Amino acid sequence: MRWRRTALLIVLIIAPILLTIAAVTTVRTATSQEPRIIELIAYQFGWDPEKITVQVGETIIFRVTANDTAHGFYIDGKDIFLDVFPFQVVDTEPILFDRPGKFKIRCSLPCGPLHPFMVADLIVEPNYPFYIFIGSTMVLTVGSVLTLQKNSSSGSPMLTQDEGIDLLRLPIIGKALGRFLRWRGVYFFLVWPSLFIFMIVLLTGFFGNPMGGFNFAIAVVWILWFAAVEIMILLGGRIWCATCPLPAYGLWLTRRRTYSVREPRNELSLNKTWPKRLRNIWIPTLTFLGISLISPWLVTQPFISALLFLTLIIIAFVVHLVFGGERNFCRYICPAGAYIGYHSTYASLSVRSKDKSICKKCTTKACMRGSPRGYGCPWKLYPGGNESNTNCGLDFECLKSCPMDNMTLKLQKPGKDLTAKVRTNTSEAWMGFVRFSLVIFYEFVLLGPYFWIKDWASMGVKFGANLYTAHLLVPTAEGFVNWLKWAALTASVPLVIVPAIFFAFSWAAHRVAGGQHGATKRTFLAMTYTLAPYALFLWVAFALPLLFVSWAYPLRAFSDPFGWGWNIFGTATIPWRPLFPDLIPFVQAVLVFLGLIVAIRITHGIALRLFKAPKNATRATYIMSIFHMASTMVFIWLLMG
């Protein structure tokens, strides 16, 4: 039964791709006789016009002018690179558009900080891939709910939780992995490489080339690390937290040890208790949102990135000195830590006890309090009873300290945490809204063709605070007002607008499912956890083009971290050439579809917990699925429409 359901969903995902291929190969109209000339003006950091529509089979000559600095002209899927110098008019060769769809026109010559986001959309009509994927979204939504409905009538499979795979019991690698994780030096071993890279990030950020594309701090952090973390969450939950260098100095200084357990266990700290009121993720949620207000600067200006990382490392250091060796910074302050933890509820990789009954009988609670072999859980959990990945930072201290060897590393069913119990944490709910809203927002602002909003966000070229001359910036009043508009928009969407829409859907779901009077808030908060996997898939889809399009920048930066013309590993001169650019939207769309399916499945699992009766749960799932379907359509529109 289960394989049939999976097979059906796979077919539903693959079908739009096959349909698209069929449409693309069959819809070939006769080529036009005379090439059409389209005039295109390149400027920092956009194109005029922003959106171009051509008919399939048309041959186009682009007449490109640059009106400020040198720019490059490149279209996804067409191997054309054209350099355009200021006030020069350059014609491309005639380009035949024989495939329908949406293609990006990109600047191929670094022209300033917002260069990576200098794009225009080229739509080759009729845009069948878009129509097919939009239609498939509806089919997939209905198909997902129907399969769940069938299953729920045969005994609520979403609530039957299997035990997962014990990785430490796997033949051959299990023993070695176990030994490695129980080794006291594991954190030290994992952190040193990232600490070394982090130091280079700080140095290059402060002293390197101010052009982001030529600086290690930008190229490695905002292309490689950023994309890697999103993918890492999907595969390994909080695995990044196990290697994060930010708290390392504070942790080591407080413990006065880099890896052994110090005796007696007096820490170099004021040992204050973390305030009860702050035991949530409001601080990181709002910090993450606050950082997004300056995102155009942050991801393009090495100095600003380095300043942010230095600030975080200082805060981590101070928090350790005041509150001791526990990971209060990581759990309650770090914006990345908070969103990684939030999405990790969907992750498979988890540290759990092998046998809960042993933990119940155990009086030592060494996993929580520490033993001569390991510190007590630095994340302030009781690992023996822990059932959630959210706050487990994969420090593996419990694996070391348990005298019965009852802790292990497991691969559990993805999303098990989300449906194991009803979760209603308000700060986590808003983290969900922030992450979900911002990814759609960024796709629209940063990777979309609309220059006006990029200009608002950066106080803009037009308004005196041109990022290119950031050190001399004196924004005009108009520029500042526009930035305020951007800030108000960026903050109000995740904090108010999306939650309000989501509440309306939750309310309707609660009503149709016959939920208890006065428990709408519980339903609302519980349902927000469907955003944890969904937004994660959206972020992976968002991060993917960064890797595929801009892969050359990190490679260049490894050879020339400061952007001073070095070539240490011989990769500094690798040419910029996107990988499979015309396939990227399809891969992204598949990821978004996977997110949609998972979101609907998790919705159903949560609904079963909330409303018990499968019939009511399915009704609620139908309502909430409309929200997810609409969101998917918006994202598909951004990718393909």
Added chain:
Amino acid sequence: MATSGPSKLEQIYTQLRKVLRKYYWSRIDSDSDMTPVKEAVKYVEKACSEGLNKRDECRYAALKLLFSVLDMTNRRTVDSVEEMNDIYRAGLDLATQVWEMYEKVLDSVQKSLRGE
């Protein structure tokens, strides 16, 4: 006529002896090795003189005793929950008692030095 039972200290020692005999001495063919106890007591003295939290550190000292038994018997893990809990409880009682005694000694020395 009611007879007074064994003192608390005696009870602790009796229990500790029982535990050590069962889980430690029987494994090393000796009934006099006190290495785990020494380590636990030494830790209590250190922690107490550093002014650390009594509750937390006594628990840690008990775990010290447990892990020392494991080390001395060339084991990485305990064989059963019962063994773990027995050694831990005996170690905790011992550590608490030693802590209190050590505190008393320190206090009386301080008082003597102040001439009270």
